[in-house]
Amino acid sequence: MRKYLGALALLLTACTAGGIPSSSGGGGGGVTINISLSQFGPHSTPYGQSGGFSPSxxxxxxxxxxHFTNIDNFxxxxxxxIPNATSFPSGSPFTQKATQPSGSTLSGGFSSGALQPNASSQTITADQPGTYLYGCYFHYGAPMRAAIVVQ
Structure with a gap:
């Protein structure tokens, strides 16, 4: 009985909004990438040092x-x-324009703009296969950067 209840609880958690997170989305499905400088520390990826986004x-x-959501309280x-990048540049590639929301597709370029605590970005559509690198205008050197791979 205890095993049955445990399995049921896991199933309900996985099927509930805000349940177990996934790093992949089906065609047309939605994915939220959480942003936190304090919770997601630096580590290596195939594209260089990453951090601040989950998943990296x-x-x-x-x-x-x-969607990108700022889960930090600051x-x-x-x-x-980061346009046309195959690895993370050593210096910040961003201009002040990054602080304003822009774009709605990965291939067309995008910025969430400056996200306040608990705020979410506009919808960005993964419209073409490829690898898209991105980062934070304010904390790029932290290193606050990550990648999206569209298959």
């Missing part, structure tokens, strides 16, 4: 809709595309 490498299908973070 998000794999999705074409058509997946993405201001501010951005999620901003």
């Amino acid at each position: 490498v998000t794999t999705v299908s074409v058509g997946t809709q993405l 201001c501010c973070h951005t999620a901003t595309l």
Whole structure:
């Protein structure tokens, strides 16, 4: 009986909004990437040092809709595309424009703009296969950067 209740609790958690997070999305499904400088420390990825975003490498299908959410209790973070990058540049590639929301597709370029605590970005659609690197305008050197792989 105890095993049955444990399995039921796990199933309900997985099927509940805010339950067990996933790093992949089905065609058209939604994925939230959490942003936190204090919770997600630096580590190595195939693209260089990453941190501040969870997951650090998000794999999705074409058509997946993405949102970035600042879960820190301080201001501010951005999620901003690094155009045409195959690895993270050593210096910040961003201009002041990154602080304003822009774009709605990965291939067209995007920035969440400066996200206040508990705020979420506009919807960004994974419209074409490829690897898209992005980072935070304010904390790029922390290193606050990550990748989205669209298959």
